[in-house]
Amino acid sequence: MDHYLVFTVDMKTTKNTTTLAWHNDFCARQPSKRAQKHFALRTMLFAALTMSGLECIAEDTKAVPLPLFVNDADQSTSESVASRASKNSPVESTPDEAHELSLNAAIQLALEADPQIRAGVEAVRQAEADVVTADLPPNPSLSTSGSLMPLNRPFTVDRQGGPPQFDIGMSFPVDWFLFGKRAAAVMAAEKGVDVAAADFSELVRQRIAGTIAAFYDVLEAQSALALAREDFSNLSEVEKITANRVELGGVGTVELDRVRLSIFSSRREVRAREVALEGAFSRLRSFLGYTQAVPLKIDGSLDVPSPITPLDSLAIFAIAEDNRPDIQALKHQITQAEANIELAEVSAYPAITPKVGYTRQFQEKAIGYPDANSWGIGVDVTVPLFDRNQGNIAKARSAKVQSELNLSAQLVNLRAEIDQAIKAYESAYQVLISDDPGQLEAARNVRDKIRTAYELGGKTLMEVLDAQRTYRETYRLHIAGRSNYWHSLYALNAALGKQVLK
Numbered sequence: 001m002d003h004y005l006v007f008t009v010d011m012k013t014t015k016n017t018t019t020l021a022w023h024n025d026f027c028a029r030q031p032s033k034r035a036q037k038h039f040a041l042r043t044m045l046f047a048a049l050t051m052s053g054l055e056c057i058a059e060d061t062k063a064v065p066l067p068l069f070v071n072d073a074d075q076s077t078s079e080s081v082a083s084r085a086s087k088n089s090p091v092e093s094t095p096d097e098a099h100e101l102s103l104n105a106a107i108q109l110a111l112e113a114d115p116q117i118r119a120g121v122e123a124v125r126q127a128e129a130d131v132v133t134a135d136l137p138p139n140p141s142l143s144t145s146g147s148l149m150p151l152n153r154p155f156t157v158d159r160q161g162g163p164p165q166f167d168i169g170m171s172f173p174v175d176w177f178l179f180g181k182r183a184a185a186v187m188a189a190e191k192g193v194d195v196a197a198a199d200f201s202e203l204v205r206q207r208i209a210g211t212i213a214a215f216y217d218v219l220e221a222q223s224a225l226a227l228a229r230e231d232f233s234n235l236s237e238v239e240k241i242t243a244n245r246v247e248l249g250g251v252g253t254v255e256l257d258r259v260r261l262s263i264f265s266s267r268r269e270v271r272a273r274e275v276a277l278e279g280a281f282s283r284l285r286s287f288l289g290y291t292q293a294v295p296l297k298i299d300g301s302l303d304v305p306s307p308i309t310p311l312d313s314l315a316i317f318a319i320a321e322d323n324r325p326d327i328q329a330l331k332h333q334i335t336q337a338e339a340n341i342e343l344a345e346v347s348a349y350p351a352i353t354p355k356v357g358y359t360r361q362f363q364e365k366a367i368g369y370p371d372a373n374s375w376g377i378g379v380d381v382t383v384p385l386f387d388r389n390q391g392n393i394a395k396a397r398s399a400k401v402q403s404e405l406n407l408s409a410q411l412v413n414l415r416a417e418i419d420q421a422i423k424a425y426e427s428a429y430q431v432l433i434s435d436d437p438g439q440l441e442a443a444r445n446v447r448d449k450i451r452t453a454y455e456l457g458g459k460t461l462m463e464v465l466d467a468q469r470t471y472r473e474t475y476r477l478h479i480a481g482r483s484n485y486w487h488s489l490y491a492l493n494a495a496l497g498k499q500v501l502k
Contacts, residue, residue: 100297103215106288110211111204113289120203127189127196134185140172141353155366163366169357171380175349184343191336198332201325207287209494213487214284218298220483221277227475228273231468232266234447238464239263241455255461262465302482307433308489308501310426313419316496320418323497327414330407337400344396348389353380414495421495425488431481440478443471 101109111117148162155161176182239259245251281296321327357376363369450467453459493499 099294100299101215101288102299103212105299106211106215106284107208109289110208110287114207114211114287115289117204117207120200124193124196124200127193130192131186131189134189135182137182138173138176140170142168142170144168157365157368160367163361163363163369165359165361167357167359169355169376171353171355173351173353175352178352179346179349181343181346181349184339184346188336188339188343191332191339194332195329195336198325198329202329205325205494205497209490211284211287212490212494214280214287215298215300216302216483216486216490217280218277218284218296219300219302220479221273221280222298223302223479223483224476225270225273225277227472227479228266228270231472232263232270234451234468235259235263235266238451238454238461238468241451242461245455245457250457251461258461258465262468302479302486304432304482304485307429307485310422310429311500313422316422316500317415317418319498319500320414320496321411324414324495325497327407327410327497330403330410333403334400334407337396337403341393341396341400344389344393347392348384350382350384351380354378355380417495418492421488421492424484425492425501428481428484428488432485435478435481440474443467443474447471 145167146164147167148164150161150164153159153161155163239256242251242256242259246253246256282293284296285294355378357378359374359376361372361374364371447467447470450459450463454461454464489501493501
């Protein structure tokens with residue numbers, strides 16, 4: 001039985017993990033406090049930059065490929081899946097073609113085609129786009145105007161007025177550079193990318209854990225259906241034996257009626273198991289991104305070659321705290337809140353907008369002097385007398401406290417989730433190791449021997465039906481025990497955010 005790693009997204013590439021990656025380079029990025037200390041130096045640097053050209057712009061962010069979280073997967077297959085997923089190519093399927101899926105293939109297909117995972121990628125790209133937006137310098141403003149124009153009479157030398165003039169000016173704000181507003185905005189946006197990436201990792205963890213659970217639900221449903229059909233077949237054999245005995249006068253017709261009632265119940269059980277199997281397949285198809293009822297053939301087994309010894313909860317809680325994407329997302333939210341506080345604080349500084357302009361005065365007709373050209377320079381500065389961004393600063397600080405409390409609450413929930421997952425696995429493990437491997441075979445032998453003896457007249461029908469029921473219940477416990485083991489094993493790995501039980 002293969003095992004699979006299905007959980008965290010690291011910001012690197014390893015042998016078995018294709019991870020999220022993005023790249024942004026920014027120029028002249030300094031913390032706002034440091035920017036305030038070096039106000040004069042920044043002013044000179046700004047003058048040099050405006051003469052030599054604008055600051056460099058962030059490089060375009062790279063597309064975020066879908067990650068693969070499968071151990072021992074074929075590298076070429078993994079690269080193919082990631083490549084096709086990055087192009088948003090849908091999974092091609094033929095309704096009449098049965099797709100054979102192992103757990104490995106099901107996970108890869110879910111990573112490639114699950115619409116929720118692909119939608120989660122877009123959330124990361126949107127966060128990266130926010131970084132690009134935050135890193136862009138503001139646009140200059142161009143203004144034109146005409147003033148002192150004649151209203152009710154023309155201006156002449158005898159009747160002077162004006163003179164009319166045409167103004168054109170350009171302004172460019174510099175407070176984003178002087179006070180570090182742009183650097184603070186970029187930093188806050190970058191923290192947003194970290195939060196989006198961690199949220200995406202959490203989405204992947206949940207969706208792939210769901211895929212694994214759905215896969216084993218199908219295996220369990222298939223085994224239960226096989227048992228129901230075997231039970232129906234055995235009861236049909238008993239019906240034939242009873243009918244023969246009725247013809248020979250060995251038993252009354254009442255026994256034949258009892259067998260037929262059992263067959264009726266068994267037939268209903270078969271139909272119920274068929275419906276349950278189709279429901280399990282439907283849940284699996286939803287994780288695989290199929291929009292049609294594509295027939296699937298599952299390549300897997302509930303057999304457990306060697307059960308894994310349970311782990312100590314105290315020893316593995318730290319593993320979960322370090323690897324669970326939802327915990328990492330909350331930690332990133334705290335750092336993002338800190339960056340937002342700094343952004344709100346520097347946004348309180350005044351807006352400073354230098355401007356330069358050109359004026360053309362049309363004097364010759366208005367006052368008899370030659371037309372004149374002139375220029376002007378100035379600066380607009382807002383005065384933060386009342387609005388010093390107090391509300392946004394308080395809101396950002398409150399958001400930081402809220403993020404810290406959310407992290408504390410999630411850690412409490414994580415402890416409870418891990419304890420529950422460990423208890424469930426320990427219970428499944430104890431059931432599995434205490435299960436007598438020969439119990440199922442013994443129940444089958446008893447059933448067959450009693451049926452043979454009944455055919456010869458040595459056993460009653462009630463003994464036959466009781467042996468059949470004992471075998472059926474024993475087999476059900478056998479299926480449930482192994483299914484619970486695999487479900488609890490992968491559920492524990494999912495709770496830890498890392499493959500610990502292998």
